[in-house]
Amino acid sequence: MISWIQQRLIRHGRWIFLLLLAVIIVAFVFTIGNTPGCTANRTAYEPNEFYGFDLNSQVEMEPISQRVALSALLNTGRPIQDQRQFQSLAMNRIATLYLADQIGIPSPDAETLGEYLRSKRAFAGPDGKFSTDAYASFIDNIESNPQMNQAVVVAVLEEDYRLDQVATALQGPGYVLPAEAIAQIKNEQTTFTLSTANLSYDDFEIEIEAEEQALREFYEASKLQYEIPERIEASYILFPSETYTAQVPELEETELRQHFIANRAQFVAAFEEARAAEEAAQTPTIEEKDGEQIAEAEETEEEEPVEFEDVRESVTESLTAEKAARLSNEAAQAFAYTLYRDEVLRESAAFNALLNQSNLSLNKIEAFTAGQASTSTLSAEMLTSAFDLGGGRYYSDAYELENGFGVLILEGRIDPVIPPFEEVAAEVEAAYLAEEKRRLFNEEGTRLKLELDTKITAGEDFVESAESLGLTANTYEAFKGNEAPQNLNRAVITQAQQMDAGELSPMIQSGGQGFFIYLTEKIVPEISEDNEDVSRTLSFLKNYSSFLTQNSVMSELISEGLPPEE
Numbered sequence: 001m002i003s004w005i006q007q008r009l010i011r012h013g014r015w016i017f018l019l020l021l022a023v024i025i026v027a028f029v030f031t032i033g034n035t036p037g038c039t040a041n042r043t044a045y046e047p048n049e050f051y052g053f054d055l056n057s058q059v060e061m062e063p064i065s066q067r068v069a070l071s072a073l074l075n076t077g078r079p080i081q082d083q084r085q086f087q088s089l090a091m092n093r094i095a096t097l098y099l100a101d102q103i104g105i106p107s108p109d110a111e112t113l114g115e116y117l118r119s120k121r122a123f124a125g126p127d128g129k130f131s132t133d134a135y136a137s138f139i140d141n142i143e144s145n146p147q148m149n150q151a152v153v154v155a156v157l158e159e160d161y162r163l164d165q166v167a168t169a170l171q172g173p174g175y176v177l178p179a180e181a182i183a184q185i186k187n188e189q190t191t192f193t194l195s196t197a198n199l200s201y202d203d204f205e206i207e208i209e210a211e212e213q214a215l216r217e218f219y220e221a222s223k224l225q226y227e228i229p230e231r232i233e234a235s236y237i238l239f240p241s242e243t244y245t246a247q248v249p250e251l252e253e254t255e256l257r258q259h260f261i262a263n264r265a266q267f268v269a270a271f272e273e274a275r276a277a278e279e280a281a282q283t284p285t286i287e288e289k290d291g292e293q294i295a296e297a298e299e300t301e302e303e304e305p306v307e308f309e310d311v312r313e314s315v316t317e318s319l320t321a322e323k324a325a326r327l328s329n330e331a332a333q334a335f336a337y338t339l340y341r342d343e344v345l346r347e348s349a350a351f352n353a354l355l356n357q358s359n360l361s362l363n364k365i366e367a368f369t370a371g372q373a374s375t376s377t378l379s380a381e382m383l384t385s386a387f388d389l390g391g392g393r394y395y396s397d398a399y400e401l402e403n404g405f406g407v408l409i410l411e412g413r414i415d416p417v418i419p420p421f422e423e424v425a426a427e428v429e430a431a432y433l434a435e436e437k438r439r440l441f442n443e444e445g446t447r448l449k450l451e452l453d454t455k456i457t458a459g460e461d462f463v464e465s466a467e468s469l470g471l472t473a474n475t476y477e478a479f480k481g482n483e484a485p486q487n488l489n490r491a492v493i494t495q496a497q498q499m500d501a502g503e504l505s506p507m508i509q510s511g512g513q514g515f516f517i518y519l520t521e522k523i524v525p526e527i528s529e530d531n532e533d534v535s536r537t538l539s540f541l542k543n544y545s546s547f548l549t550q551n552s553v554m555s556e557l558i559s560e561g562l563p564p565e566e
Contacts, residue, residue, distance in 0.1 A: 070153075077121040181538040185534065186524055189482065191525075504518050
C-alpha cells in the first residue's frame with residue numbers, strides 16, 4: 001500500500017527539493033593539495049585518489065559537494081556554514097559509501113524510501129514531527145521552478161539511507177556494565193568538603209642565571225626547533241587596476257542603475273553617513289545669555305529616501321573601479337597564459353621583452369616560509385601557490401591584490417637550515433629561561449607539599465598553614481561533584497575524586513596555577529542497581545560508547561584512504 005507521502009513523492013518527484021538547490025550557494029571549494037589553474041602545466045598536477053574519487057579534481061568533487069549540501073539541508077533544515085565541517089562531511093560521505101558497497105548494503109525500496117523521507121528535518125512541523133502541511137507547502141513553493149534534477153534527489157535520499165544503515169552497524173551494541181553506570185553516578189553525587197591553596201605561575205618570580213655554556217648545551221639539545229623551513233625566493237608582477245581605468249568604456253545608464261540596485265545598501269549607507277556629517281557641521285552653536293543656554297529651534301523634517309540620482313557619482317566611480325579591476329585580472333591572466341603558451345623561459349630575452357612590451361616590472365618579495373605566507377600583506381593564496389611551482393612552471397595564476405592583480409614569479413628555493421647559536425641566541429635564552437622557570441616551579445611545588453604535610457601532621461589548620469607559606473587559600477563547603485562551584489577549577493574535582501578524606505594532594509597544574517587540595521570530608525552515596533538513575537546513565541554511556549566506536553572506525557577508514565602525506 002503506497003502511503004500519501006509516497007504518492008506525493010511520485011507525483012511531484014521531478015520538482016522536489018528545487019527550492020533547496022536554489023538556495024544552496026556553492027561557497028566551498030573542496031580541494032586537498034594543488035589544483036591546476038587555467039594556465040597550469042598539467043605535469044605539475046597530482047591526483048589525490050580517495051576511494052575512487054580524485055579530491056583534487058573540481059569536476060569530480062562538485063557533484064559530491066552538491067549532495068553534501070543537499071543532505072545537510074534535508075537533515076538539519078539549514079545550510080552548512082563552516083568549510084572544515086563541509087569538507088569533513090564530504091570525506092565521511094565518500095568513505096562511508098565505499099564501506100556500504102563493501103558490506104553490500106542495498107538501496108531502499110519505494111515503500112522504505114517513502115517512510116525514510118518522513119524523518120527529514122526539512123519536513124518537520126513546529127512540534128518537530130513530520131508535517132503533511134509542511135511537506136505540501138514545500139512542494140507548492142518549488143513547483144514553479146523547472147530546473148531540478150530528479151536523479152540527484154533520489155540519489156541523495158538513497159545514499160543517506162545507506163549511510164544511516166552503516167552508522168547503525170558501526171555503532172554496535174555499546175556494551176556497558178551496570179558497575180560502570182554506578183561508578184559514574186557516584187562520581188556525580190559524591191559530596192566533597194575541601195580547601196585549596198594555589199601558587200600562580202605568573203607571579204612565581206625567581207632569578208635565573210643564563211650562563212653561555214648552559215645556553216649552548218640547551219641549544220645543542222634542542223637545535224631542531226630553531227630550524228628555518230624551506231623558503232621561497234620570488235618576485236611578483238603587479239597589474240594595477242588604476243592603469244586600466246582609462247580603458248573602461250563609457251558606462252551606460254542601464255548598467256549604472258543595475259549596479260545601484262545590486263549594491264543599494266552600500267551606497268545608501270555611505271550617502272546617509274555623509275549627509276549626517278554635513279548636518280552635524282551645520283548645527284547652530286549654543287549661546288549663553290544671563291546664565292541660560294539659548295539655541296535656535298529647528299524644525300525637524302523627515303529625511304527623503306536616497307534615490308539613484310543622489311549617488312550617481314559614487315555609483316559611477318564604483319562601477320568604473322570594478323570594471324578596471326576586471327581588466328586588470330584579464331591582463332594578468334593573459335600574461336600568465338602567454339608564458340605558458342609560448343613556453344617562455346624565466347632567464348630569457350623573450351621574458352624580458354614581454355615585460356618591456358607590457359610596461360611591467362618585477363617586484364621582489366623577501367624570502368618567506370610557508371608559515372609566513374599567511375602573515376604577509378600580499379595575497380596568502382598567491383604566496384602559498386609558490387610552493388607548488390617547479391620544473392617548467394615558474395609562474396602562478398593571477399591573484400587579487402590590494403590594488404590590482406598579480407602573478408608570482410618563482411626565483412628559487414632556500415633549503416631548510418639550522419642557524420648557528422649566535423643568530424638565535426636571544427630565542428635560545430628565552431626558551432631556556434622558560435624551561436628553567438617550569439622546572440623550578442615544580443621543585444617549589446614539591447617543597448611546599450612537604451611543608452604543608454609537616455604543618456598538617458602537627459595539627460595546624462590547612463588554610464592558615466598555606467597562607468603562612470604565601471599561598472592563596474580557599475575553602476569550599478559541602479557540594480556534589482555535578483554541582484561544583486563555578487569558580488572551582490575542574491582539575492580540582494578530578495583530583496578530589498581520587499583522594500580520601502584527610503589527604504593532601506601533590507601540586508597539580510591547570511590554567512596557569514599550581515593547586516594543593518586538602519580533602520576535609522568525602523561522602524560517597526550507596527547506589528543499588530535498581531536505582532532509577534542507573535538505567536538512565538546506562539543508556540547514556542551505551543550511546544556514548546557506540547559513538548566512540550563509530551567515530552574510531554570512520555577515522556581509521558579515512559586515514560587508510562588518504563595518501564601518507566595527507
